[in-house]
Amino acid sequence: MTYRVAMDIGGTFTDVVSCDETSGRMSAGKVLTTPDDLARGVFDALAGVRLPLSDVGFFVHGTTQGLNALLERRGANVLIMTSEGIGDVYRIARGNRSRLFDLHYRKQAPLVPRDDIVEVGGRFDASGAELEPLDEDAVRLVAKRVREEGFDAVAVCLLFAYLDGSHEQRAGRILREELGDEALVVLSHEVAPEWREYERTSTTVLEAYTGPSVHRYLDKIEDRFSGKGLDVPVHVMQSSGGLVNADFARRHPLQTLLSGPVGGTMGGVAVSRLLDRPNVICIDMGGTSFDVSLVLDHRPDVSPDGEVEGFPLLMPLVNLHTVGAGGGSLAYAEGGALRVGPESAGAAPGPACYGRGGTRPTVTDANCVLGRVDPESFAGGMNLDVTAARAAVAGLAGDLGMDTVELASGICDVGNAKMAQAIRTLTVEHGREPGQFALLAFGGAGPMHAAFIAQEIGVTEVVVPRFPGAFSAWGMLEADVRRDFSMQFFATNADLDTTALATAFRTLHGQATEALAEQGIAVDRRRIGHGIDMRYESQDYTLTVPLTDADDVTAPGFLADIQQRFAEEHEKRYGHATPGAPVQFVALRTTGHGLVERVDAQYGAAAAEESESVVRDVVFDGAPWPTTIVPRTALPAGSELAGPAIVHEETSTTVVPPGARLRVDDNEFLIMTLAARPELEAHA
């Protein structure tokens, strides 16, 4: 038997989803993460879900190795080499503030102190012409210093290297010659061939800083597989939502920085295709945080760049919006009002109902008081302490002069309102109202709150996938290989040289083809797409206008056509356009997708378990309602239920409020339909 296996390694738990390549049967499991040695954890997890190594035929995982190194500031010891005159740019960091009212504002402390930044001579101008040759003696002095002071890595970022990388390449050769394997050398034009020297330096430094630890980690994993004589293709999820093999990830470790949570978004893409719902809001609610991301027109919402921990990253990232709202969010009184989160009870002591000494009420405690979680089956049977939950909520209720059940409802309402706002922020940013989307809920607590959040934002359809507690891992199994390429290409509509443009795209196309071949993707499974970053004159931000297969950039009508399409994209995103206004071409982007071969997943193979549903009182809208409590295993495809009902399974609980209807579709997804909110309709 051979399995395709996906693993999402989170802070507390590691989720594993596997698919039997012969039958298409899927299964999921959960084990504790081993934070001290993530590589060992991978194998412990496989053993924990009883998957023999020899049966693993394809392995993909999301790793937090690089991100942990960054969050805990225990990355490599990095030296920056940059152009003469700009050694302070990394410290200046574009000078902006993220808080408007703060007299004591400090920027994020840089990962590399000023003393470890060295300037070297050599300069290009904005047309790519060399003004001054590279000072090679200065580069050799840098190598000497790296050796003497024992730096782990050198980040090389020279002005205009995205136009001409020869100085960086020469510097890289000298450093490697002098240093051998002693230090990792990272060149900015290879990591992020785009303009903006601060952002490019930051990206290069992040790669140098997190690279060595990701490197060691992947080595260990491959060694372990090959130690057993197994040749298992090991893949890693990238921040862009695409997969790459371990060999590439080792050479470009930064792409894996946000590899875990984006699995959920890619699962959302797969669900949007399965259900033929082009626009999906993905919500992932766990113990401490709530992540929202969007699927727009069946595609993940990916930004060409972003920020991590306040450090800019010129690299495609799935756009994830995180707010501090989870099952563990603490409720408290401030100035006579009720506040919920962002402070969390965390894993220890955790919510009061976990019985680990927590006494302050959390969202999970509130759900417990309302009867919305089944105390025996919660999180695979951790036996919740309802009395402790009630005592915690009652304590705060006393302070606020409220009834315990009323407050419990209130804690959920405030939490739901906050999450609804996070969603609205993201959709309004895209110029859309949330009512046009389906809501896909996963994570341990997502399906518990989804119906209420949906009602808050005017969404009428909620989807709870299979394995909601391990959905990110499921998403990784559904993801394809992806490689991104970009090239700075500055031109205006007045001076665009379409022959040069065609040549540039041919180069990028060649790079993508080569990259997909390197990933072992057969010719017929390669999909290569191109886009151009464009903007109106005097704008700073750009929009990526996709090219179609039919586009011939040298055709006479191309310029007019692409400007028209840019105007349409602009209209869609910003609600207006300026047809005929001067535009600029800024960068070219090429993405190579490699379609992973996979058997169609089969669900519903197992007969539904004969299981008694029970009826118990659960509080909705302040009043107890007799509610059907049913295990998910008792709901085969085609089942229907009317709310109020609660569907529980090992890793999650789905709450179906009164008035909502639930059906189980052919994929065994739970599809909940809600009544529309009249006041939102009236204004729509």
Added chain:
Amino acid sequence: MTLSPVTTEIIRSALIQAAEDMNMTLIRSAYTPTIYEGKDCAVALLDRHHRVLGQSSGLPIFLGNLEECTRHTEERFGSDVWEPGDVWVLNDSYVGGTHLNDCTVYAPIFVSGELVGFAASRAHWIDMGSKDPGGSMDSTTIYQEGLRMGPTRIVVAGEENSDVLRMIETNVRFPYVTLGDMRAQVACARMGVRRLGELFARYGAVIVDAARAKIFAQTERLERERIAAIPDGEYEATGWLDNDGIDLDTPLHVTVRVTVAGEHMTVDLTDCADQATGPVNCGRSQAISAARVGYKLLISPAVSLNGGSFLPLDVQVRDGSMLGAREPASCQYYYSSLGMLIDLVIKALAPAMPEQVAAASYGDSMIVQFAGELNPRTGQPFVTLEATVGGWGAWHGSDGETALINNVNGSLRDLPIEVVETLYPVRVTHYGIRHGSGGAGRWRGGDGVVREYVMEADQDLSLWWERSVTPAWGAFGGEAGAPPRVVLNPGGPGERQLLKANSLRVRRGDTLRCESGGGGGYGVSPN
């Protein structure tokens, strides 16, 4: 009636969110980078009595001027003037407080025929038809600064008022984008109308109003508690603006007197220079706003703004002074005094709040502008605008931040060298920290920056740099930061120091070295 703390909290966050949605709508649908990138805008959702329900800002300096516009309209035309579906504009400096470019667009919000509030936004329009494009550094009356509109309906009963739009179109240099920005503000107002409408439809007027009263009371109580913790007394600080941009030899003084009495604070701004000839004046509502920024930084930096904010604060402004300008004073560079006013409120209160205050920062925008008829890179005319970052003041427990945008701007970023050189005929040969420019002290002031340009074509240089007469002062024995310094052709035959310039011709090969000021130090230096 009794109102649940849950409902109050949900309404409180819904109002904040409504303002955020308005701001997002404005920023994402605006036509010019000044708004969608410079974030030179602010929005507010107001109640029937012009009190703030929710506010969201790109710039930190519009605290109170949006409601002045709706209030002024009502005072002038009576409360019957509001009609559903109307949208108004106003840009009168003497009402709104700032320059004519700042246009406030506002709409009444009706629910079931009842006026329940207003949605308002202010955004910087790039040109109002002033004597020089975008505004002048040497205007001496407001009539040189462009089109001035008192309360004017741009939308009547849901339809654009085409007469007025044509009038605007005829007066400004870039009508297409200007009307685009105006329509973005109309969209923003409609988002506010919609969100407040949803809230009223869901909870009803009685509950929303009860929640509003409770939210305001919470904010007011918190601010009163914080003021009560400050020792009673009179506190004072004085600073000088370099000049008014016309008479470069005469500094203009501002004295800030703060009185703390129990739970109440008064900021007296009456002792300052008379309104000036040059464009450094501002309307009283902007002076009040600046005093509020200083107050907020010390009293309630993390609290969302609402109608309970600033109730314990009284700001006094003298009509006819530089901070309470009357017609026909010029106001184009109204913000010159703001950074200093904010620092002066903080300086005055330093003896009473030694751990909350900070020493002064480098000042405000420090503008460098290049313009020319022909950009050899594009064959087109060009104009650039850069604000320069600088050093902030130290405080008890920390050095001040180095190379940070000023207190008047918010999320504005510097221009990358690779972008500047690609777009404009200049080369940046050095961009670094101006070491030692922060004032010495137990905790050092942050350092300013040095940015050196070499001209690659003949072009016109404009500069608006301030705070050389009273550079960023230290606190509690800390030393002042270095003043700003701008030198044309340093070390060369034509070396020249200058801080202000209006379209000065510079030649290919000329070098311009700009050094921004450092922040003040805090406490006596141990050395």
